[in-house]
Amino acid sequence: MGPNGETVGIVPTDQALKLAQEADLDLVEIAPMGKPPVCKLMDYGKFKYENAQKAREARRNQTNVIIKEMKLRPKIDAHDYETKKGHVVRFLKAGDKVKITIMFRGREQHRPELGYRLLQKLAEDVQELGFVESNPKQDGRNMTMVIGPHKKKAEAKAEVKAAKQEAAAERAAEQAEERAERTSVQPATTRKAKRANEALDPDIDL
Structure with a gap:
């Protein structure tokens, strides 16, 4: 050729x-x-x-696919559930997939419906951020489910960067406003002090 x-x-x-x-x-x-x-x-x-x-x-x-994992017990209390859910929300917002693992112990293994209902509840609670990519399935003493993010990793990073820039701009504006207020207050305070000194001794030349 x-x-x-x-x-x-x-x-x-x-x-x-x-x-x-x-x-x-x-x-x-x-x-x-x-x-x-x-x-x-x-x-x-x-x-x-x-x-x-x-x-x-x-x-x-190339987009690196990262799978985070969150482990729960089928009889998890409300406070711990909210904490775990918060982590899942954070992972999904960052554009990462999350593998949810329900760990059964003892007689809990004979009640898989507990894990299934918990996984369904979690999927519903985070449905605005992610979707069920892999349906719940039993794996020995564990039950697993994978939730994928609606937004891609690159989009999530861009949003986080934009949010940080916006927050930095707001802080800079607040600091500038505070400096302007201090500058405008200082002359009035100085004039007030001068009038007080003149009242005490009118012969003093300030």
Whole structure:
């Protein structure tokens, strides 16, 4: 094959090398298992550079999927449930998947409906942030369910960054306002002190 993908045809190896030298290119074997093997005239250094650039760009655009895990007992009390749910909410807001594991002990293993109802309740409580990606299933002494976030990781990061920038701007505005108030109050206080001193001794030149 020629440098632009055109077919040159079947030629002896020495002739192919001669064509590469005349074109100031490299002879690269791209399909060694072909009969006959397929080679292409190309700038191998440029080819490697472009492939490296494509690989780097692919890694940059790749989204790392992180699965967090939250473990609950089937008879968890209300306070602990709210705490665990808060963690799940935080994970989903960050764009992470969450694996919920219900751990059964002793006779609890014979009442899987307790775990199923708890998982259903949790899924309903966080439905605005995530969806059930993997339905509840029994796995020995545990029951598991996976909740996926509605928003992708990149979107979640962008929202968090925007929220931080907005909060920083609000703090800067409040600080500027406080400085302005202190500046406007100071002269009035100084004038008040001056009038008080003049009342005590009108001959004092302030």
